[in-house]
Amino acid sequence: MAAGATTSGGTVSNIYKGNSAKLMLPAWAMVGFFLLAPVMMMVVYSFLTKEFRGGVIWDFTLAAYDQFFFDRGLFGDEPPSIEWTYIGIFWRSIWQAGVATIACLLIGFPTAWFIATRRPSTRSAWLFMITIPYWVNLLIRTVSMKFLIRDTGPLNEFLLWTGTVSEPLGLINTNFAVQLGLFYSYLPFMVLPIYAAVERYDFSLSEAAADLYSSIWTTLWLVILPVVKPGIVAGCILVFVPSLGAFLAPDLLGGAKTFMIGSLIEEQFKGSAGNWPFGAAASTILLSIVMAVLLIYARNQNKGSER
C-alpha cells in the first residue's frame, strides 16, 4: 500500500489517487488561461511604454505609475509632488462603492430574511422575482434608471404633478445617482448569499435567545447576525468589488463630476486617445487594493476560528 494511504483521508481520495494529476488538468488549464495569463499580461503592460494610437512599445518604464502618483514626475529636475487627481478618483470610487454596499446590505438583509422565512413552496417564486430584472442587459437597465430619475423623467413629473416639489429634484449627475445605480445593479448579489445563510439558520437559536432573556434586537445583534455573518460578508464582497470597478453607472448617471476608477481605466483603452500602460497600472493598483482587503479579512477570519 502506498505511503499516502496511511493518512486516513477517507476512501474517496484513495480510489482516484493514481489519476489525480490528470483530473486536475482542466482546472489548471482554466486558471492558467483565464486568470493567470491575463493578470500577468496586465501587470507586464503596466511597465511598458505607450504607443500613440493605442498599444504598447516593449520598453520597460515606470512612467505609468509615475503619472498615477506624482505631479511633476519622480524623475524630472524639480522635486516631485503628489498628484492627487487619480488618488482622488480612487478614493471617490471606494466611497461610492462603500455607500452602495451599505445600502445593499440595509435593503438586502431584510429582503433575504423575508424570502427565507416564507413557506418553502413560495420561496423560489420570490427569488425568481428578484432575479427577473437581471435577465436584461446592465446597459439597458442603467439607461432606464437614467430616464426614470432625470429632470423630465416620470419620477420628477409625478412629484411636480402632486405638488410634493416645486422644481425637479436634480438627481441626475450626482453622487447619489451613481450610488443608486450601483445599488440597483448589484442588489441581488447581496440578497442571494444572505438568503442562503438565513435559510440554513436554525430558528430555535432565536427561541433559545428569547428564552434566555434576550429581546428581539439583542437576539438580532448577538445571535442572528454573527451566525449568518458568512453570508453577509460574501454579499458585501460581491457588491463592493464590482461596484469599485463599475463604469456604466458613473458614466451614464454621474456625468463628469463623479468620475470613477472604472471609467478612468475604460478611457485608457478606448479609441486612439488611450494610454494602455496607464490603464494597466490603474488596474494593477485596483487589484492590489482589493486583494489586500480580502487577505486582511481572511487572516482575521482564521484567527477567529482558531480560538
Add this chain to the structure above:
Amino acid sequence: MTSAEIAVDIEGVIKRYGSFTALHGVSLGICENEFFTLLGPSGCGKTTLLRCIAGFEEVSGGTIRLKGEDITGLPPHKRPVNTVFQQYALFPHMTVAENVMFGMLRSGWSKSDAAQRANQVLEMVQLGGYAARKPAQLSGGQQQRVALARALAPRPAVLLLDEPLSALDLKLRQAVRVELKSLQRETGIAFIFVTHDQEEALTMSDRIAVMSDGEVQQIGSPPEIYESPVNRFVADFIGETNLLDVDVHAVSDGMATLSLPGGHGFSCPAAAVRGAGKGHLSVRPERIALCPAGSGDLDATVTGRVYLGTDIQLHVRLTDDEAMTVRLQNSETTIVPEEGAAVGLKLEVGAARLLAD
C-alpha cells in the same frame, strides 16, 4: 396542597392553530421541587403545552400562573423559566462559557458573578474543563450538558425540558436519566419534562401527566399510572398490557364483578363507576401466573415463545381466539411450556383492572 407550593398553575389552556385545536382546555398544577413529566405520543399536544409555558406559543384561552403570578401574556424573554431544547440550540459562534453566561448577562448579572456561576454550573454537569470549547467541538452528550447548564445558570423558577434525551444513544440516555433526576434534587426547582418514552417517564418522574389528543388523560405517580390506568389509552400507552373483552355484571364500591372469556367469574378494581355490559379488562403480562390447564381463570394454548434476555415472552391464544402475552422471568426455576401446550392462566386480583374506556 396550598397555592404557595404550586410552581406552575395551568388553568383551562386552549391552543388553536386555525381550525385545528392542539390543546382542549388543559388544567394542571405542578408543585415546587417536583419532577413532572408530560407523556404522550407525538401530536398529543405535550410539546405545545411546554411551548405555551415557555411563551413561544400564545395561548388561545386559559391562564398560566408562575408562583401565583399570571404570566399568560408575557413574552418569553420576560418569563423566569428556561428551556432545554430537543436539538440543544447552542449558539455555534460562542464558547461553552459564553453560551452558559448568555442568559445571566441578559438578565442583569454582573460579568464576574456570571462567570463564577458559569464555572459552578459547568462543574455541576461535569464539564469543568470545557469552558473555552465551541459547541461543534463537543460530543452529543456533552452538548446536551451544556444546554442543561445554560438553562440552569440564571436560576430559573422552573426548568422546561423538551425531549432532551431523544438525540442521545441508548446507553448514554440511561446514564443521563439518573443524572437529571439527581440534578433536579440538587437544584430544588421544578422540572417539566416532555417525552414520548414511557420508560423515561416512569424512571425519573415524581408525577406524570399522560396526554393524548390535546387532553390530559391521567395525572399520577408512576406506580399509579402503571398499575391503575384510568382508561384504555393510558393502559395501552404505558407499558405492555392485555386488553380482554369481558361481560361486566355489576360495579360497586370500586370493585367489579365480571365474567372472563371462557366463562369464569372474576372480581377486580374498576377505574370508574359504570353499569353492567361489555367492558375491557387490563392485565399486565408480568402479573399473570401459569398453572395447569383447567385450574386457572383462563384457558389458553401457547402459540409462540420470544426470548428477551431478562424475560421470556409467551404468546398465547384463548379459547375464544383472543391473543394475549404473558411474561415469565428468566430464572432457573421457571418452567417454560412448549409451543402448542395447553396452559391455565391465573390473574393477580390487584393487578387486573376494569377500564372506564
